[in-house]
Amino acid sequence: MKANTHFAFFDEGSKKEIRRATLKAVAIPGYQVPFASREMPIARGWGTGGLQLTLSLIGQTDVLKVIDQGSDESVNAVSIKKLVQDTTGVQLTECTEQADIIQSRHRIPECSLTKEQILVLQVPIPEPLRAIEAREYVTKCMHAEDDYSGAWLMLFEQIMKYGKTATTADHPVSVHDRYVMAPSPIPRFDNPKMNHSEALILLGAGREKKIYAVPPYTSVKSLAFDDYPFTVESFEGAHCHLCGAVDVFLDELIDHEKSETIYQCNDSAYCIEQLNKQEKVEVESTYA
Amino acid sequence: MGYVPVKGGTEAIEASIKRVKFERLKGEAILEIETILSTMRALVDQVMSESSLYSPQLAALAIKQAEGSMEEAVFLMRAHRSTLPRLYYSQSVETEAMFVERRISASFKDIPGGQLLGATYDYTHRLLDFDLINEKKADNTHWLHSYAKELQEVKVEETIERYPKVVEYLRKEGLFEQYEMDNTEPEDITKRSLEFPASRSARLQVLTRGQTGALTSLAYASLRGYGEVHPTVGEVRVGSLPIYVKHPNEEDGSADEEFYIGDIQVTEVESFVPVNVKNEHNEDELEFEIGYGICYGQNETKTIAMSILDQCLEHLNDEFPTHDEEFVLLHIDSVESSGFISHLKLPHYVTFQSKLDSIRQVKKGVQVNEG
Secondary structure, eight states, X not given: OOOOOBTTBSOHXXXXXXXXXXXXXXXXXXXXXXXXXXXXXXXXXXXXXXXXXXXXXXXXXXXXXXXXXTBTTSHHHHHHHHHHHHHHOXXXXXXXXXXXXXXXXXXXXXXXXXXXXXXXXEOSOOXXXXXXXXXXXXXXXXXXXTOOHHHHHHHHHHHHHHSSOOOOSSOOEEETTTEEEOOOSOOGGGHHHHTTOSSEEEEEETTTTEEEEEOTTOOEEEOOOSSSOOOOOOOTTOOOTTTOOOSSOEEEEEETTTXXXXXXXXXXXXXXXXXXXXXXXXXXXXXX | OOOOSSSSHHHHHHHHHHHHHHHHHTTOOOOOHHHHHHHOXXXXXXXXXXXXXXXXXXXXXXXXXXXXXXHHHHHHHHHHHTTSOOOOOBOOOOGGGOEEEEEEOSSOSSOTTOOBOOSOSTXXXXXXXXXXXXXXXXXXXXXXXXXXXXXXXXXXXXXXOOOOOHHHHHHHTTSSOOOOOOXXXXXXXXXXXXXXXXXXXXXXXXXXXXXXXXXXXXHHHHHHTSSSOOOEEEEEEEEEEEEEEOOSSOTTOOGGGOEEXXXXXXXXXXXXXXXEEEOTTSOEEEEEEEEEEEEESSOHHHHHHHHHHHHHHHSOOTTOGGGOHHHHHTTOOHHHHHHHHHGGGSOOHHHHHHHHHHHHHHHHHHHHHHO
């Protein structure tokens, strides 16, 4: 009754099938390619789309980094890493620069990625028009007809209601001036990082059975009006209480003793790197 | 002998009942109630929650008798519930006083009091554990001993800490509305039939005893686009709550005179949902509201689903079935839905004959007219 697990969990036929869908996704930037999403040993909706992409791509020599909400040590990231390592034995890293494949939930790392790297994003709701139209058949037709009036109308209605666009994470983007795409729920702060990214960005939605992609050096524009331009989350006046970084995405924490709000780098690997750099400078200057 | 509905059915029924008993006994193994209680915690919790009767022992018995069928076990428990006298209502419970076994927030990394993972399948990999085929009692005893040893080394807090609600932090910032405590006695939907529009207390009761699968499906539909509620979980907590009842004869008795009647384990969820509200200048503003869920035992998916549906029903909307009070509340009950679906197995010879006749007549009529 007992069976040994195959390299990277899947049988080779499944990997091939997922890679084919991935190739198609790369060939048609921003287009959601349906694929036969497998039931995985982690819950549907917990990153099975990203995991399937990672497992279909990974080879023995790859170095993997997994982040969840900016952290390598977040419970779900730990669980996913453990599963991939158990079934492949690949090397794991927390250092963004060392990784070949970076699987992420809800964040793009702070330091810019290179053409040697692949960013795999986990996507809960790949359909940018879902809030406007619940039926899959209809949204598929809308994409085919380049009908994105619903998405524009949503932004317009927000301006009418609140005086500004009020999208949260997952602000829709137009890829290669053709398909409007959900950038996975990354904060608006990360949207610009997709534009002309050197790294290949793959997006996988396991539950919704879709794979899509932003190939390297592809234009990615966040939807916005000329007079109501796209804006990212504001951390004006705030800085990381550990490394002092500004211009990064920050987490809001509560200092229980002083009951004050403090901020900390959301990308924990980036923060540690900054701290190490500062320490190095400090040590060098002391001994010199 | 075949089954004839009018005459001669008695023998067939008896044979059928014997047959179902045979199916349960033929393997010649006996499942002890104790075994169910100690190894089927999730099933016991779900049965208690759907039957709205808190008794792990009776739930285990129902599971044994029903051969593990959820709908049958809940059916047995609900039928038993009808035979029990209902003597008292408990005093209202403050869930902040819960003895917390598990508590997480998906909204903040760093919540006052901290995150407490407790027992959860969430981070296990769903790979079949073939070792369980040959599980040995001695190995388990050994594991338990070493686990107990590990626990001894853990430092125990000297004081009992109360975990504050995550929402209090945001409430202080004015992101949630402050409400007056509403201590009006809740309606009891088991003693009075549901009327629409339903009160919130009635609604929450229907939801908490609703079928786990039905709640999950409808809440999922709301998340996916057939509804308008997509929350962030502010807090999930699992733990036990002490239950007190008032002295029956002393009207204004103090809390000291209340009777402690035992603990119940519950799962409680507060979901944060951004909504549109009008401010004093009649302008639209965004604010958070809470979707609330609570049920017996550790049933986290169900409780989160309940919190979504609670919020859906706070904002009635004809466009979506998940925001339609009657649609949701009248269809999620296990006993009602499975009962009516299964009634289709009863003989419908008369009504079908009538339908046949009608269809034949109509067809004949069409042919005559065409000819």
